[in-house]
Amino acid sequence: MSETELLIWVRGPALQIATVVFLLGGVLRIFEILALGRKPNLAEPRGSALAGGLRTIITRSFPNRDTLQRSTFNVVAGYIFHIGFFIALFFFAPHILLFDDAFGVSWPALPTQFIDAVTVVTMIALVAVLLHRINHKVMRYLSRFQDYLVWLVTILPLVTGYFAFHRIGLTPPLLIAVHIASVELLMVVFPFTKLMHAFTLFLARYYNGAISGYRGVNS
Amino acid sequence: MSASLQRGIDAFKEQIDAPVAAFFSSCVRCGLCADACLFYTETGCPTRTPIHKLEPLRRVWQQEYTFWGRYAKAFGLSKPVTDEELEKWETLVYDSCTMCGRCSMVCPVGNDITYMIRKMREGMAASGHAPEGLIGATKRAVTIGSPMGVKLPALQAQIRHAEKDIGLEIPVDVEGADYMLLLSSMEIMNFPEFIGAVAKIFNKAGVSWTISSEAFEATNSGIQIGVSEIAAELVQRIVDAADKLKVKNVISPECGHAYMAIRWEGPNLVGKPYNFKVVHILELLDDLRKQGRLKTTGKESQRLTYHDPCQISRRGGVVEQPRNLIDMIADDFVEMPDSGTMNWCCGAGGGVSSNERADDLRLKVFRRKQAQLDAVKPDALVSACSNCRIHLEEGLEENGMDITVLSLTETLAEHLAED
Numbered sequence: 195m196s197e198t199e200l201l202i203w204v205r206g207p208a209l210q211i212a213t214v215v216f217l218l219g220g221v222l223r224i225f226e227i228l229a230l231g232r233k234p235n236l237a238e239p240r241g242s243a244l245a246g247g248l249r250t251i252i253t254r255s256f257p258n259r260d261t262l263q264r265s266t267f268n269v270v271a272g273y274i275f276h277i278g279f280f281i282a283l284f285f286f287a288p289h290i291l292l293f294d295d296a297f298g299v300s301w302p303a304l305p306t307q308f309i310d311a312v313t314v315v316t317m318i319a320l321v322a323v324l325l326h327r328i329n330h331k332v333m334r335y336l337s338r339f340q341d342y343l344v345w346l347v348t349i350l351p352l353v354t355g356y357f358a359f360h361r362i363g364l365t366p367p368l369l370i371a372v373h374i375a376s377v378e379l380l381m382v383v384f385p386f387t388k389l390m391h392a393f394t395l396f397l398a399r400y401y402n403g404a405i406s407g408y409r410g411v412n413s
Numbered sequence: 414m415s416a417s418l419q420r421g422i423d424a425f426k427e428q429i430d431a432p433v434a435a436f437f438s439s440c441v442r443c444g445l446c447a448d449a450c451l452f453y454t455e456t457g458c459p460t461r462t463p464i465h466k467l468e469p470l471r472r473v474w475q476q477e478y479t480f481w482g483r484y485a486k487a488f489g490l491s492k493p494v495t496d497e498e499l500e501k502w503e504t505l506v507y508d509s510c511t512m513c514g515r516c517s518m519v520c521p522v523g524n525d526i527t528y529m530i531r532k533m534r535e536g537m538a539a540s541g542h543a544p545e546g547l548i549g550a551t552k553r554a555v556t557i558g559s560p561m562g563v564k565l566p567a568l569q570a571q572i573r574h575a576e577k578d579i580g581l582e583i584p585v586d587v588e589g590a591d592y593m594l595l596l597s598s599m600e601i602m603n604f605p606e607f608i609g610a611v612a613k614i615f616n617k618a619g620v621s622w623t624i625s626s627e628a629f630e631a632t633n634s635g636i637q638i639g640v641s642e643i644a645a646e647l648v649q650r651i652v653d654a655a656d657k658l659k660v661k662n663v664i665s666p667e668c669g670h671a672y673m674a675i676r677w678e679g680p681n682l683v684g685k686p687y688n689f690k691v692v693h694i695l696e697l698l699d700d701l702r703k704q705g706r707l708k709t710t711g712k713e714s715q716r717l718t719y720h721d722p723c724q725i726s727r728r729g730g731v732v733e734q735p736r737n738l739i740d741m742i743a744d745d746f747v748e749m750p751d752s753g754t755m756n757w758c759c760g761a762g763g764g765v766s767s768n769e770r771a772d773d774l775r776l777k778v779f780r781r782k783q784a785q786l787d788a789v790k791p792d793a794l795v796s797a798c799s800n801c802r803i804h805l806e807e808g809l810e811e812n813g814m815d816i817t818v819l820s821l822t823e824t825l826a827e828h829l830a831e832d
Contacts, residue, residue: 260755
C-alpha cells in the first residue's frame with residue numbers, strides 16, 4: 195500500500211468504521227443508562243428537581259473554594275487540558291473545514307500560531323496530569339489500566355497533530371494519515387471507557403442536582 | 414456462591430438505577446472526592462476515597478448492566494464480587510462513611526456518591542456484612558421500638574420530670590392536634606430538656622400539639638444499616654400513629670438522619686404519600702418567628718457558631734432557618750469556614766455512632782471539626798442534632814477544648830419572652 199493509498203483508506207473506510215463505532219457505541223451506552231429508569235419520588239418536594247438538575251449541570255463546571263484549595267493542581271491542570279483540547283479540536287482552520295464538509299456548518303477559526311501554542315500547553319498539561327496520577331497516592335491507588343490507556347489515546351491526536359503541522363519525521367501524507375488514525379483510535383475507544391464522561395456527565399450532574407433540588411438544596 | 418452472598422448481589426442489582434449507572438459511567442478517577450471526605454483528610458488513607466468505597470457495587474453494575482461487562486463476565490474475564498471482598502469493604506462502607514454527602518457536592522462530573530453508599534449498604538446488610546453495633550441497634554428498634562432500648566415508661570418518666578420543671582402539661586395522645594412531635598432516643602435519655610423546651614415554646618406560641626405513646630421514636634436504624642424493609646416498618650409505625658391521631662403535621666426533632674428517614678425517604682419506603690406534612694422542628698420554629706408567634710428576649714453575649722447537621726442542611730435543605738433563629742438571640746454569631754451546605758460532618762452520623770468498632774476513628778476524624786472551630790474560636794457551638802451533639806461534646810472534651818454545645822431549640826426556649 196502506497197502512502198497515498200494509506201491516506202485514502204484512513205480518510206475513507208477507516209473513518210467510517212470509527213464513526214459508526216463511536217456513534218453506535220455512545221448511543222448504546224446512553225440507552226443502557228436510561229433504560230434502568232428510576233422510581234418516582236413520593237416525598238413532598240420542597241424545590242424543583244428540574245431546576246436543580248439544570249443548575250448543577252452548569253455550576254458543577256466550577257470548583258468550590260475548598261476543593262480549589264485542597265486540589266489546586268488537579269483542578270487547574272484539568273481545566274487547561276480540557277479547554278486546550280477543545281480549542282485545538284474545534285478552532286483549528288483545517289478541522290473546521292472538515293466539519294463543514296461533513297455537517298455543512300462552520301465557524302471562525304483561531305490564528306494558527308495560537309492553536310500551535312495551545313497544543314503545546316495542552317500536551318504539557320496532559321503530561322503533568324499523568325505524572326500527578328502516578329505520584330499522587332489517591333490517584334495512583336484509584337487508577338486502572340484503562341486510565342493510562344485513555345490518557346494515551348487522548349494525547350496521541352495532539353502529538354501527531356503537532357508533528358503533522360510542523361512536518362516532523364515523516365512525509366506529509368504519512369503524518370496526516372497517522373494523525374487521522376490517532377483520532378480514529380480515540381473514537382473507537384471512546385464508548386467503552388471513561389471517555390464517555392464527556393456525555394454522561396450531563397446525566398450525572400442532572401441527577402445529582404435534581405436529587406438535591408427536590409429537597410431545596412443547590413448542589 | 415453462598416446464599417448470603419447471592420442475596421447481597423441481588424440487592425445490589427435491585428438498587429442500581431439510571432442515576433447509579435450515570436454516576437459510574439462518568440467517574441474519571443480524579444480523586445477530588447477524597448479531599449472532600451473527612452475520613453480521608455484526617456487519616457490520609459487512600460482506601461477511604463469515597464468513590465472507592467463503592468467498588469464492589471460498581472463491578473456489579475459493570476458486569477450486569479453494561480454490554481461489554483456482560484460479555485466479559487460470560488467469558489470469565491471479569492473479577493466476581495466475593496464474600497471476602499465485601500468483608501473487607503464493611504469498614505469502608507459503614508465505619509468510614511457517615512453518608513454526610515460532602516463528596517457528592519464536589520464531584521466534578523456530578524456523582525452523588527452518598528446516594529450510592531446508601532444503596533450499597535442494602536447489599537452489604539443482605540449479604541451479612543453489617544457491623545454488630547448497627548445490627549444490635551436495628552434489632553432493638555424493631556423489637557423494643559428504639560435503637561437504644563428506650564421504652565414508653567422511660568419517656569413517661571421524662572415527660573413527668575419536664576412537666577414538673579416547667580409547670581405545664583405535656584399533651585400525649587391528643588386526637589386532632591395540629592402537630593405530632595417525634596423524639597430521638599438520644600433526646601429522651603441524654604437531653605430530656607428538649608421536651609420541656611418544645612413545650613414552653615409551643616405553649617407561648619399557641620401551637621396545638623401532642624406526643625404519641627405508640628410512635629414517639631424518630632430515628633430509623635433501618636436506613637443506617639441499609640435494610641429497606643425494616644426502615645419501612647419503622648416509618649409505618651409513625652404513619653399509623655399520625656393517622657390514628659388525625660394530626661396534620663409530624664415534627665422531626667433535633668436529629669439528622671431521623672429527618673432524612675421521615676421527611677425524604679419515608680413515603681418512598683412505605684410506597685405512598687403521607688396524609689400529613691413532615692416539618693423539621695427548626696422549620697416550624699422559623700415559621701412561628703415569621704408569624705410573630707415566637708418572641709425572644711435578651712441576647713447571648715458569648716460568641717456562638719452553628720454546626721450544620723449534614724442530613725438537616727446539605728441533605729435535608731434546612732439551612733437558612735437555624736440562622737434566622739440564632740439571629741434572634743445572638744449578639745456575636747460567627748460562621749465557621751465551609752459552613753452551610755459545605756459544612757464538615759462531626760464524624761458520627763450515618764450509623765457510625767452505633768458502631769463501637771468505629772469509636773477511635775470517629776474521634777480521630779473529629780480533628781476536622783476542631784480545625785473548623787479553631788478558625789473562629791467560639792465560646793459555644795449551637796446545633797440541632799442530638800447525635801452530633803453527644804459526639805461533639807465527646808470530641809471537644811477529648812481535645813481539651815472549652816466550648817459548650819447547645820441545642821438551638823433549648824437555647825431559644827431559655828430566651829422565650831414572657832410577654
